[in-house]
Amino acid sequence: MTTYSLALIPGDGIGTEVVDAALVPLRAAAAKHGFDFAETRYDWSCERYLVTGSMMPEDGLDQLRRHDAILLGAVGWPARVPDDVSLHGLLLPIRKGFDLYVNMRPHQLLPGITGPLRKDVFDILCIRENTEGEYSGAGGRVHVGEPSEVAVETAIFTRGAVERILRYGFEQARKRSGKLASVTKSNAQRHSMVFWDDVTDELAIEYPDVTVTRYHVDAIAARMITHPETLDVVVASNLFGDILTDIGAAIQGGLGFAASANINPDARVPSMFEPVHGSAPDIAGTGTANPIATIWSCVQLLDHLGETAAATDLFGAISRVTANSAHLTPDCGGGGTTASVAERIADVLR
Secondary structure: OEEEEEEEEEEOOOHHHHHHHHHHHHHHHHHHOOEEEEEEEOOOOHHHHHHHOOOOOOOHHHHHHOOOEEEEEEOOEOOOEOHHHHHHHHHHHHHHHOOOOEEEEEEEOOOOOOOOOOOOOOEEEEEEEOOOEEEEEEEEEEOOOOOOOEEEEEEEOOHHHHHHHHHHHHHHHHHOOOEEEEEEOOOOOOOHHHHHHHHHHHHHOOOOOOEEEEEEHHHHHHHHHHOHHHOOEEEEOHHHHHHHHHHHHHHOOOHHHOEEEEEOOOOOOOEEEEEOOOOOOOOOOOOOOOOHHHHHHHHHHHHHOOOHHHHHHHHHHHHHHHOOHHHOOHHHOOOOOHHHHHHHHHHHHO
16 A cells, blocks of 8 residues: 655644644545555644744754655734744745745636636636746845835746746646636736746747637736636746736635645655635634635645545545535535534545
């Protein structure tokens, strides 16, 4: 029997609750399909920061490197630790340290879920560059506290990073409908975004079976609201992808369905899977957090490990449970709890 080494970083707030819940159907899927997980739990969080002064230990990446995958719950507790401290102390070091350059987020309406749009069917896969661009961290502040204070934030776009994320998008489009939307703001950002367009055009020659449409970020943001069914695979820079995927979460019914994968296709480092609803301190401990984003992230985890049958089975179980909203958590109008929703999905699998 294959045993995968899984690192668990529950993190803060509802992160601990949704990770514990998601493990129930994840283990059920593994048992049904003949493999299992050896789990190691890490207490890296804002709570740890308040005690030790760091979100994770200095050798944190070395500890994670031995695992096959990472499941993260949520990071942040703004009332206690500034968001820039928690983000730059845990999540970003993992993404950059393992070069998890693909952030992949699926957006579709699950059965029984009513989104805010008058649309019944759409299926958008957003591919976000995850290591550089507008979030490179290049820049600084001078004359701090003075009337002449200056802050500079420089976006970094390298050919290697732009080409590999676009190529990943082309490959995903080839597996799906053969449609790729490339997102820029090249009418205003004449250097970085025109460069992105140029690389897109160069790669398009290698993929004659993929139809490429260029969109400015403002135009595609509107299209995701008005005509989401016309989009399939969307590729964007770090900042643009961050914004567009939150629009995607909204139209699919809310952040309780916002699954994500941080991937490096090179299996020599672990990829990381996480819901992106945040730590939600206001509902932490109430048992009402929607666990589906985390469980859907586990679908991506299984798929990445090559357990495609288990991934398909788990997603099917999620879809069967959402079909009856009465069994879901209060954000979906149901009377279920974090734990009961997860257990129901596991029961369907069993």
